[in-house]
Amino acid sequence: MLTGEIRSQVDSIWNAFWSGGISNPLEVMEQITYLLFLRRLDDLHTLEENKSTRLNKPMERRIFPEGKDARGRDYIDLRWSRFKNLAPSEMFIVVGEHVFPFLRTMGGDGSTYAHHMKDARFTIPTPALLAKVVDLLDHVPMEDRDTKGDLYEYMLSKIASAGQNGQFRTPRHIIRLMVELTEPNAKDVICDPASGTCGFLVAAGEYLREKHPEILRDTQSREHFHHGMFHGYDFDNTMLRIGSMNMTLHGVDNPDIRYKDSLAQDHAGDEDKYSLVLANPPFAGSLDYENTAKDLLAIVKTKKTELLFLALFLRLLKPGGRAAVIVPDGVLFGSSNAHKELRRMIVEEHKLDAIISLPSGAFKPYAGVSTAILIFTKTNSGGTDNVWFYDMHADGWSLDDKRQPLLPEDKLGVTPAQALTEAEHAKNNLPDVLARWQQREGTELQRPPTAQSFCVPKADISTNGYDLSINRYKEVVHKMVEHLPPKEILANLAKLEAEIQAGMKKLEEML
Numbered sequence: 001m002l003t004g005e006i007r008s009q010v011d012s013i014w015n016a017f018w019s020g021g022i023s024n025p026l027e028v029m030e031q032i033t034y035l036l037f038l039r040r041l042d043d044l045h046t047l048e049e050n051k052s053t054r055l056n057k058p059m060e061r062r063i064f065p066e067g068k069d070a071r072g073r074d075y076i077d078l079r080w081s082r083f084k085n086l087a088p089s090e091m092f093i094v095v096g097e098h099v100f101p102f103l104r105t106m107g108g109d110g111s112t113y114a115h116h117m118k119d120a121r122f123t124i125p126t127p128a129l130l131a132k133v134v135d136l137l138d139h140v141p142m143e144d145r146d147t148k149g150d151l152y153e154y155m156l157s158k159i160a161s162a163g164q165n166g167q168f169r170t171p172r173h174i175i176r177l178m179v180e181l182t183e184p185n186a187k188d189v190i191c192d193p194a195s196g197t198c199g200f201l202v203a204a205g206e207y208l209r210e211k212h213p214e215i216l217r218d219t220q221s222r223e224h225f226h227h228g229m230f231h232g233y234d235f236d237n238t239m240l241r242i243g244s245m246n247m248t249l250h251g252v253d254n255p256d257i258r259y260k261d262s263l264a265q266d267h268a269g270d271e272d273k274y275s276l277v278l279a280n281p282p283f284a285g286s287l288d289y290e291n292t293a294k295d296l297l298a299i300v301k302t303k304k305t306e307l308l309f310l311a312l313f314l315r316l317l318k319p320g321g322r323a324a325v326i327v328p329d330g331v332l333f334g335s336s337n338a339h340k341e342l343r344r345m346i347v348e349e350h351k352l353d354a355i356i357s358l359p360s361g362a363f364k365p366y367a368g369v370s371t372a373i374l375i376f377t378k379t380n381s382g383g384t385d386n387v388w389f390y391d392m393h394a395d396g397w398s399l400d401d402k403r404q405p406l407l408p409e410d411k412l413g414v415t416p417a418q419a420l421t422e423a424e425h426a427k428n429n430l431p432d433v434l435a436r437w438q439q440r441e442g443t444e445l446q447r448p449p450t451a452q453s454f455c456v457p458k459a460d461i462s463t464n465g466y467d468l469s470i471n472r473y474k475e476v477v478h479k480m481v482e483h484l485p486p487k488e489i490l491a492n493l494a495k496l497e498a499e500i501q502a503g504m505k506k507l508e509e510m511l
Contacts, residue, residue, distance in 0.1 A: 042080035195232025198243035302338035351383035361399025396428035
């Protein structure tokens with residue numbers, strides 16, 4: 001957990017950026033990300049130095065070369081531990097004229113993040129602001145994964161609260177729910193084809209650390225965790241840098257975060273590659289056929305991005321692989337041939353596991369569109385038996401534009417510190433979703449369609465033209481209202497009229 005002091009420092013720096021003329025929250029985040037990377041490079045260089053001293057051998061890998069750069073400055077002066085002690089005016093010159101040119105040409109630490117640095121730009125406007133940011137970041141204990149991860153997450157939340165770029169950020173509690181539902185394991189190969197800030201991949205990594213700590217004790221599993229498990233695509237270079245750093249600060253050394261326009265490029269190298277897809281892709285509308293990957297059009301011929309992404313997930317998953325993805329409600333009941341065919345394909349040719357209807361305000365203030373979590377398993381041979389539906393009414397936060405917490409912090413999220421009362425459940429359905437999901441092949445099969453969750457046989461879904469909207473199958477309880485007999489109603493009316501007449505007469509006497 002971040003201290004209030006660090007939060008207030010981050011807030012003051014954010015305000016300083018805005019008052020300094022940088023109004024784009026992504027640019028603010030990007031500049032802070034560069035500086036965090038510089039500090040990480042310095043830490044890596046220090047580790048190599050210590051190793052060299054301990055073994056009494058020359059350094060195997062130098063992050064900062066010996067000698068001078070093209071402008072005559074010693075490379076050693078470009079290290080965080082050196083320039084952080086300079087006067088603000090000199091620090092500003094060193095970082096802008098020496099450090100950033102070095103970043104753009106370096107091989108870095110061999111990570112995918114270093115690859116994304118080739119077009120790094122220094123845009124912090126004043127020496128005073130640079131000194132302030134460097135001082136804050138220097139006081140964060142970077143050896144503590146939780147602290148530096150929380151710091152970065154808090155700064156990422158600033159992107160959402162700033163407004164225009166909130167679409168990049170799925171609420172963390174919704175992400176965590178999807179991860180809990182899919183239960184990542186040590187052998188999974190996980191992909192988010194619209195990775196943004198890598199929130200899904202970070203949450204999957206944190207889940208594995210909590211539930212499977214042995215993964216980091218075994219050499220082979222640890223190698224897979226750091227170099228082969230996590231894969232993210234995006235076509236925005238700023239998001240690639242931010243997402244890569246988010247993974248790095250959450251303790252994943254070298255995730256595969258790369259540039260790719262997921263709907264426009266063919267996926268020959270990634271077909272049947274991943275065992276788990278977690279995603280909330282952007283649903284922008286329509287693409288031209290000419291700009292759409294032909295292997296996706298072979299699955300479903302459509303211009304609709306929401307359907308193309310589902311086709312992509314089927315393409316990327318290996319047989320037996322599973323997916324938990326957010327879709328707009330239109331995917332569940334759309335009447336076009338492409339909508340129906342894709343739903344038929346998932347139900348008949350693969351295994352549709354669940355539809356979880358999210359509250360309509362879950363993505364406010366950026367979008368009020370109704371959405372659902374779709375969970376399915378790629379089988380190529382069918383397997384759908386009963387589909388589990390859950391009608392989520394509340395996620396722990398107000399469903400207006402403010403999205404304020406409705407419960408204390410220890411009662412929010414998927415796994416609160418203590419069990420929720422019925423009144424608290426009405427404000428946070430997430431723990432109940434997880435609990436009932438785990439009973440989907442047991443007691444959930446007996447629940448009536450009037451309950452908050454229930455199962456629907458595949459035969460009913462096919463009979464209804466593969467409509468997957470929960471309202472198609474949910475039955476509303478009509479409460480019985482007891483009416484008095486007519487004679488008793490008339491007697492009561494007569495009594496009331498007599499009381500009114502008596503009251504009027506008394507009032508006239510008083511006057």
